[in-house]
Amino acid sequence: MQNIIRLKGIAKSYFVGHPNEFRALNGIDIDIKKGEFVSIIGESGSGKSTLMNIIGALDKPTEGQYFLDGLDVGQERDQELSRVRNKKIGFVFQTFNLIPRMNALRNVELPMTYAKLPYQKRTERAKELLRLVGMGDRMTHQPNELSGGQKQRVAIARAVANDPAIILADEPTGALDTNTGHLVMDIFHRLHEDEGKTIVLITHSNELAEETQRIIALRDGEIVSERAGSGKGGRAA
């Protein structure tokens, strides 16, 4: 099976207070197959979000190479990276990051707007996606009229709007209670199993990590362990 994500010797340094180099990531090698559901765990400050930003083509590594679906991300220009994020990656954030003053429907439409889909098509698809995540009855609600769990479901619908191959979720259940967290996890499982999405999930919860196929543990910017979880293979795996 093809590796959709290939990280080779990735390092990320921050320079805080000049000569002090801080290595947030150091020598990371990860291969993720298409359709895999991988979780990344590690204590706070271990570099999980930094890693995810690199995988999501939001950030470039200081060292090493990253191939996303065969594309050498380090070599690409901003414009191309925007396109890659738009088409191939769906982000889900801990803090939801819905755009204020835009209702649920418009939020879900946004990635399709940037993909220049015609109005009719994107509205239809946005409605369909909102129904899929159980938000069919709240399409015209503004973000501040939704609960945390509801916001996250809208955010997930938005993440999959352009049918990206990869979903990157950085602690998507971090701001939710356990029950709601499970509800959101169920959606990820469905996307993985039914739609064959490749999912990288960052979580603090070992319980949720267990549900995935592979668990990668980080400490101080390095991989300390890698093991299989109990998750089922997806359709494409």
Next chain:
Amino acid sequence: MSIAENIRLAFASLTANKMRAALTMLGIIIGIGAVIGIMTLGDSLSGYMTSTMQDMGTNNVTLSLKQRQEDDKRTGSGGDMAQMRQQMMAQMMGAGEESPYTEKDLISAAMLSDIREKYADDVDYISVSDSVGSGSATDGKKYANLSLLGVSADYSGANGIDMKDGRFIGERDVDGSRKVAVVSEKLAAKMFGAASPLGKQVFLSTDTHSGTYTVIGVYWYKRDMMDASAMSGGSDNNLSTNVYIPLSTAGRITGNDGSQSVTIVTKAGSDSAAFAKEVESYTNDVFYARNKDYQVSAFSMDSMLDTMTQMMDTLQIAISAIAAISLLVGGIGVMNIMLVSITERTREIGTRKALGATNGEIRTQFITEAVIICLVGGIIGIIFGTVLGAFGASLLGFPASASLFAILLASGFSTAIGLFFGYYPANKAAKMDPIDALRYE
């Protein structure tokens, strides 16, 4: 992201912060409003002035008596302005008010015939008038108000008098100081009804004079700006119209043998402004060189119109400069608020970038927002300024005319301000690092 989408977004963010948007727009509204207001007023004014002066005849050159001043150097437009004002006043008030000049100072018939001879190529008519005063025509119970005016034979040609019946005052009437009169059809109707007034006697009286005259002609009465009774809006019954009698006949009553002011009508095709200059220096050199108190000055309607237009333009430029400062301040206000806005919306910008917005798309979004603020402000300013300008014009009694050019210019200018002052904040947003933006607390 399409333009329509961006405009929709811009309006959404404006309405989300109405108070802030309104305050931001205020500078633009005031600036644009001021420009449009003054332009509307200026256009109304100069439109009215131009048409009025064209009615008065652009071929007319007025030659009039002027007191010598110690520092009598006609320099720059200030001199022109002062002179013009003086002439205007003389025209409006009617010549022949209490006059400190003496017989020898006046523009005499001899001078005029000399001028006519010398400038035969330029002069079409020389019209001379001498106001006797206002009074009435009476015949038993019948009466009609009038102004009695002594005129030369050229007067009718110079002033575009339209005869209905009979003839105007002729050379021989003047030479013979005949007691003949030309009356308006209004006066004729009141005094003689349907019967022809030609050859009839009419008894005219003013404060200083009364006498019986023979009616030799009837002219069509025209309401015009110089007509005092028309201005005061008197009813038709009290309407005062001019009655023309020969200049020499009037001279006997008033004791004037010359004139304070004459109108020279230049021939079509001759340059009246140049002629005015020439005739002025000629007359002063030849006839007034030894006169210590008086000299003459000439001005043409053409040059007056130019001066008027110039004055209007200068005024408009001055006001526009002030408005430009207001617009500059307004533009800086827009820039400031856009900078605040993008800082507040840093996470939104990060999110949009994560979702695939390019730098260009972010830039366009915020520039559109700045342009919409300015354009909405500009449109409000245009409405506000037009209403204000029209109100000002009607207050001054001129017909208001909106300046389409100014409206288009203002719309374009608002857009330009939005583009110019929106670019920097928008570019700052576009260049934000997506990670930093997403992390922003």
